[in-house]
Amino acid sequence: MLLPVMISAASPSRPNILFIMSDDHSAAAISAYGSKVNKTPNLDRLASQGMRFDHVFCVNSICSPSRATILTGKYSHLNGVPTFNKFDGSQPTVAKYLQAAGYYTGMIGKWHLGGTPTGFDRWEILPGQGIYFDPAFIGANGRHVVKGYVTDVITDLGIDFLKQRLADKPFFLMLHHKAPHHDWQPDAKHKALFAGKTISEPPTLRDDYATRSDAIRECQQKVFSDMTRRDLKLVPPAELKGPARIQWLGAKPTEVEIVTDGKTNTLTGDALNTWKYQRYMQDYLACVQSVDDNVGRLLDWLDTNGLGTNTIVIYTSDQGFFLGDHGLYDKRFMYEDSIKIPFLIRWPGVIKPNSVQNAMAINADFAPLFMELAGQPIPADMQGRSILPLLKSERPADWRTSFYYRYYHDPGDHNTRAHYGVRTETHKLIYFWKINQWECYDLVHDPLELKNIYNDLAQANTIVKLKAELFRLKEEFKDDDQFADKQPPKSEDGQN
Numbered sequence: 001m002l003l004p005v006m007i008s009a010a011s012p013s014r015p016n017i018l019f020i021m022s023d024d025h026s027a028a029a030i031s032a033y034g035s036k037v038n039k040t041p042n043l044d045r046l047a048s049q050g051m052r053f054d055h056v057f058c059v060n061s062i063c064s065p066s067r068a069t070i071l072t073g074k075y076s077h078l079n080g081v082p083t084f085n086k087f088d089g090s091q092p093t094v095a096k097y098l099q100a101a102g103y104y105t106g107m108i109g110k111w112h113l114g115g116t117p118t119g120f121d122r123w124e125i126l127p128g129q130g131i132y133f134d135p136a137f138i139g140a141n142g143r144h145v146v147k148g149y150v151t152d153v154i155t156d157l158g159i160d161f162l163k164q165r166l167a168d169k170p171f172f173l174m175l176h177h178k179a180p181h182h183d184w185q186p187d188a189k190h191k192a193l194f195a196g197k198t199i200s201e202p203p204t205l206r207d208d209y210a211t212r213s214d215a216i217r218e219c220q221q222k223v224f225s226d227m228t229r230r231d232l233k234l235v236p237p238a239e240l241k242g243p244a245r246i247q248w249l250g251a252k253p254t255e256v257e258i259v260t261d262g263k264t265n266t267l268t269g270d271a272l273n274t275w276k277y278q279r280y281m282q283d284y285l286a287c288v289q290s291v292d293d294n295v296g297r298l299l300d301w302l303d304t305n306g307l308g309t310n311t312i313v314i315y316t317s318d319q320g321f322f323l324g325d326h327g328l329y330d331k332r333f334m335y336e337d338s339i340k341i342p343f344l345i346r347w348p349g350v351i352k353p354n355s356v357q358n359a360m361a362i363n364a365d366f367a368p369l370f371m372e373l374a375g376q377p378i379p380a381d382m383q384g385r386s387i388l389p390l391l392k393s394e395r396p397a398d399w400r401t402s403f404y405y406r407y408y409h410d411p412g413d414h415n416t417r418a419h420y421g422v423r424t425e426t427h428k429l430i431y432f433w434k435i436n437q438w439e440c441y442d443l444v445h446d447p448l449e450l451k452n453i454y455n456d457l458a459q460a461n462t463i464v465k466l467k468a469e470l471f472r473l474k475e476e477f478k479d480d481d482q483f484a485d486k487q488p489p490k491s492e493d494g495q496n
């Protein structure tokens with residue numbers, strides 16, 4: 001479809017935009033966000049040279065929906081991707097708008113929206129989830145395999161895009177890493193950094209779920225009980241082949257034999273639980289470390305090639321991730337660890353170095369920001385709001401103080417119940433509509449979200465107000481329960 005364009009000629013003053021997004025990277029695994037489990041010097045460099053946002057959230061915490069929201073500036077129910085279904089590439093996207101406005105546009109790395117990208121001058125995407133070693137890519141000229149580790153390879157392709165760009169146009173590059181997505185396969189160099197290292201446990205790792213709805217008890221994304229032998233990188237007996245081998249790897253072990261200093265130990269119970277958390281985190285963090293190194297490599301390249309000043313660099317993730325918080329891994333739930341995403345942004349001369357922004361932003365705000373940076377009007381049907389004033393440390397008086405969230409993938413992986421909810425600056429209200437159960441948290445007095453106060457009589461007035469706000473937002477964002485009962489078919493792009 002034709003898109004309206006205000007400025008057709010490229011204006012040299014418009015900034016380049018480098019949007020780096022990883023997959024499932026929790027802010028709690030970035031030292032600029034106070035990580036207790038790792039150090040990320042290169043991401044910290046972005047924070048110290050620019051701005052760290054402390055309250056950016058995704059509006060539906062799984063991979064494909066988050067990507068569709070970022071491209072369209074719209075919620076899942078309007079962009080048509082509530083779960084893992086195919087994105088309709090004929091709809092307007094920020095890439096198409098920027099391309100039409102004279103930007104040279106690129107999409108490199110994990111796409112995960114089915115079909116092939118539209119609105120990009122150059123694109124090279126991983127099929128489906130992609131793989132960690134010697135990944136295949138699909139581009140306009142077909143499929144090819146690149147030898148190497150996926151995070152290095154995506155960065156190499158990104159640098160190649162920058163080298164080959166049309167120099168008379170500003171560029172917009174979406175560089176999407178696969179890491180640190182499940183099944184957390186680090187390269188040897190980074191694996192060695194964490195092998196045998198003891199990672200500190202989060203305070204809610206042994207959460208007993210007292211006061212909570214059935215949803216968290218029923219979900220199958222628990223570190224202690226749902227990680228498979230494959231997730232834990234256990235090696236099957238050599239004699240197992242074919243389906244028997246697959247079955248062995250897919251089982252969730254209740255005892256594990258490990259060999260330490262030549263001695264075999266059988267782990268069960270809490271010793272096994274402790275080991276599982278360590279095993280998970282060692283690989284996850286090693287994958288993150290490669291992302292950090294590669295962000296550093298890109299920043300160095302920009303700086304030594306004269307692109308440091310007029311290029312806005314963003315680092316974010318498609319969602320947060322549970323790093324053992326509430327005993328969980330994965331994402332999906334509307335708890336903070338899952339919905340809060342890292343957002344670091346550098347823009348020399350505009351963003352004050354070492355600044356921190358507390359205002360509440362959502363991933364639907366990115367597309368409007370890019371429109372404004374490109375000197376384009378923000379389409380009325382985009383549902384986010386440009387965060388440009390926040391970058392200048394100016395918070396508009398009418399800036400949002402609450403946001404709406406909705407997760408649909410039920411039935412789905414991990415048996416996580418569908419829910420929607422509202423998060424304000426002080427509270428969170430969650431409604432699991434298929435089981436008709438509620439949760440409410442006081443984020444000021446209970447930031448770890450351990451005590452569900454929904455049934456606390458003293459909170460009755462608060463609950464009434466939160467419900468009013470929830471349904472006000474649901475209406476404002478035009479959520480008519482379009483996908484409440486029926487999920488669209490799964491996209492066929494999972495070629496792994």
Ligand SMILES: [Ca+2]
Nearest residue numbers: 023024063318
């Ligand atoms: Ca993801």
